[in-house]
Amino acid sequence: MTEGEFWEQVFPEEYAMLKENLTAEEFENFSAMKKYWGDDHPELxxxxxxxxxxxxxxxxxxxxxxxxxxxxxxxxxxxxxxxxxxxxxxxxxxxxxxxxxxxxxxxxxxxxxxxxxxxxxxxxxxxxxxxxxxxxxxxxxxxxxxxxxxxxxxxxxxxxxxxxxxxxxxxxxxxxxxxxxxxxxxxxxxxxxxxxxxxxxxxxxxx
The missing domain is CATH 2.60.40.10 (Immunoglobulins)
Structure with missing residues (x-):
């Protein structure tokens, strides 16, 4: 799962704001990053x-x-x-x-x-x-x-x-x-x- 997939499902409004406030390249790079859970799991x-x-x-x-x-x-x-x-x-x-x-x-x-x-x-x-x-x-x-x-x-x-x-x-x-x-x-x-x-x-x- 990528950061983009996670944010789009869990924090859709914040994800839309990121898209508005980042450059197209920054947004694309962030969205493509693999989601790292650490010791936590996503709050789906x-x-x-x-x-x-x-x-x-x-x-x-x-x-x-x-x-x-x-x-x-x-x-x-x-x-x-x-x-x-x-x-x-x-x-x-x-x-x-x-x-x-x-x-x-x-x-x-x-x-x-x-x-x-x-x-x-x-x-x-x-x-x-x-x-x-x-x-x-x-x-x-x-x-x-x-x-x-x-x-x-x-x-x-x-x-x-x-x-x-x-x-x-x-x-x-x-x-x-x-x-x-x-x-x-x-x-x-x-x-x-x-x-x-x-x-x-x-x-x-x-x-």
Whole structure:
């Protein structure tokens, strides 16, 4: 990912101002620079489903003829190009297929399911898997539920090597008129990565 691609998606207004205030050559050189994340990840609207050691991987880079290979044939990608708009009914299938996108690269694939209702509770869940794993790879998948920006619940599950890890929990005290959203965080060792993705927000109550 280049600086131009990052700024255009995350800071579009500031990016337009840069274009106005820099010379054409300065703007072109800045835009073409490779984005360096350091210890941080880009604050994309919903994170990303696929991460490698350089940061998030754009799903828009997949050619139309290859979408079925990666489980994306009937999926909607959000405006950022990094997140599927709500997991399909088989999140494990989607995660396993997206691992193919990384090939032999080290990375993590995450999926945050749409929030759903069960009785008077909210069910929130997510799935993760490491690509390019070794015999000593370990994965921690944490899911957090937020209501109007405040964390109200969480759960954790663990796995190793290339095993798919699913985590799920329910929240029994949702408040009417509150926007709820879940965040799935994947943390691995060998490779050492920390990644995240968000589910779409939903206003309670919902069907």
């Amino acid at each position: 609207p919903y994170g990303a489903n696929v991460w490698d050691e350089n940061g998030p991987v754009s799903l828009r880079s997949i050619k139309n003829g290859e979408t079925s290979i990666y489980g994306l044939k009937n999926q909607n990608i959000d405006k950022s190009g990094y997140v599927i708009k709500g997991a399909n009914q088989d999140a494990e299938f989607t995660v396993n297929r997206l691992c193919l996108l990384l090939g032999r690269k080290s990375g993590i694939v995450l999926c945050a399911d749409n929030l759903r209702r069960k009785g008077s509770s909210i069910v929130y869940s997510g799935t993760g898997r490491v690509a390019g794993y070794t015999s000593s790879t370990e994965l921690t998948v944490t899911i957090e539920l937020y209501g109007d920006g405040t964390r109200v619940g969480y759960d954790v599950n663990y796995g190793n090597k290339g095993h798919t890890v699913t985590v799920s929990n329910s929240y029994s005290n949702p408040q009417s008129g509150t926007l709820y959203q879940s965040k799935v965080i994947g943390t691995s060792t060998n490779p050492d990565l920390t990644t995240y993705t968000w589910s779409p927000g939903r206003l309670w109550p919902y069907n």
